[in-house]
Amino acid sequence: MKDVRADERDTTMNDVKIETKGVQVYYGENHAIKDVSLAIKDKTVTAFIGPSGCGKSTFLRCLNRMNDTIDIARIEGEISIDGEDIYDPRVDPVQLRAKVGMVFQKPNPFPKSIFDNVAYGPKIHGLASNKAELDEIVETSLRRAAIWDEVKDRLQAPGTGLSGGQQQRLCIARAVATSPEVLLMDEPCSALDPIATAQVEELISELRTRYSVVIVTHSMQQAARVSQKTAFFHLGDMVEYGETDDIFTNPQDPRTEKYITGRIG
Numbered sequence: 001m002k003d004v005r006a007d008e009r010d011t012t013m014n015d016v017k018i019e020t021k022g023v024q025v026y027y028g029e030n031h032a033i034k035d036v037s038l039a040i041k042d043k044t045v046t047a048f049i050g051p052s053g054c055g056k057s058t059f060l061r062c063l064n065r066m067n068d069t070i071d072i073a074r075i076e077g078e079i080s081i082d083g084e085d086i087y088d089p090r091v092d093p094v095q096l097r098a099k100v101g102m103v104f105q106k107p108n109p110f111p112k113s114i115f116d117n118v119a120y121g122p123k124i125h126g127l128a129s130n131k132a133e134l135d136e137i138v139e140t141s142l143r144r145a146a147i148w149d150e151v152k153d154r155l156q157a158p159g160t161g162l163s164g165g166q167q168q169r170l171c172i173a174r175a176v177a178t179s180p181e182v183l184l185m186d187e188p189c190s191a192l193d194p195i196a197t198a199q200v201e202e203l204i205s206e207l208r209t210r211y212s213v214v215i216v217t218h219s220m221q222q223a224a225r226v227s228q229k230t231a232f233f234h235l236g237d238m239v240e241y242g243e244t245d246d247i248f249t250n251p252q253d254p255r256t257e258k259y260i261t262g263r264i265g
């Protein structure tokens with residue numbers, strides 16, 4: 001019998017979406033990311049794992065220039081999406097962040113209605129020319145984030161009134177609403193209970209059919225469940241990158257092995 005899970009994990013034919021070459025990040029004197037070159041595939045979930053402080057979030061934030069907002073952060077090297085340099089001075093970071101959406105550790109809906117949380121991005125980016133189009137984008141985004149059925153009868157209620165898991169799915173709907181191509185998720189389940197975590201994990205697997213998804217996680221079980229590719233970081237180095245199954249069953253570097261067997265972390 002065919003191993004369906006292995007089939008699902010096969011990303012060999014997927015295109016490269018994001019390519020990084022020799023990326024270095026410094027916070028003042030602190031060299032937080034050291035010479036990281038990585039090819040992240042389209043329609044694939046890529047997990048970043050590693051001990052606390054190893055640079056996972058820093059590297060993730062380079063992929064949509066969120067580190068631009070940190071005064072002492074300095075970035076060297078190249079990062080391209082679909083072959084285009086995202087650090088080119090002609091690139092507008094606001095437009096870039098619509099294309100490369102982000103979901104954070106703690107759900108952070110705006111203090112607005114459920115509808116307006118999702119409609120905000122399409123409005124500022126001029127993605128809808130009338131109310132019917134906007135309604136359509138909001139509904140599609142909420143459906144893609146697997147929360148439509150729970151909120152369709154209360155779209156004018158405040159987003160902050162939802163449960164934690166619903167809020168996180170609302171934030172995913174908000175990210176999806178600007179038609180991104182990449183979704184970055186920084187420990188998206190760390191504030192959620194096990195049931196909400198399972199729902200978001202299931203959603204991540206669905207999102208993969210449309211987007212390149214990059215997720216930072218502290219949970220190796222989560223990385224094993226949701227991702228096809230895994231990159232292991234340690235003290236600012238990207239030590240190992242490969243198929244998730246290989247990283248967890250046959251790591252090549254002793255540091256990876258120590259981490260996944262619980263001897264460092």
Ligand SMILES: Nc1ncnc2c1ncn2[C@@H]1O[C@H](COP(=O)(O)OP(=O)(O)OP(=O)(O)O)[C@@H](O)[C@H]1O
Nearest residue numbers: 027030032050051052053054055056057058059070
């Ligand atoms: N805004 C910042 N200003 C200064 N230094 C920072 C900043 N953010 C991160 N750092 C430093 O960069 C290094 C990497 O941190 P980062 O948060 O990227 O690691 P991480 O692997 O995501 O950690 P964790 O798993 O604990 O979230 C650490 O030494 C950290 O102290």
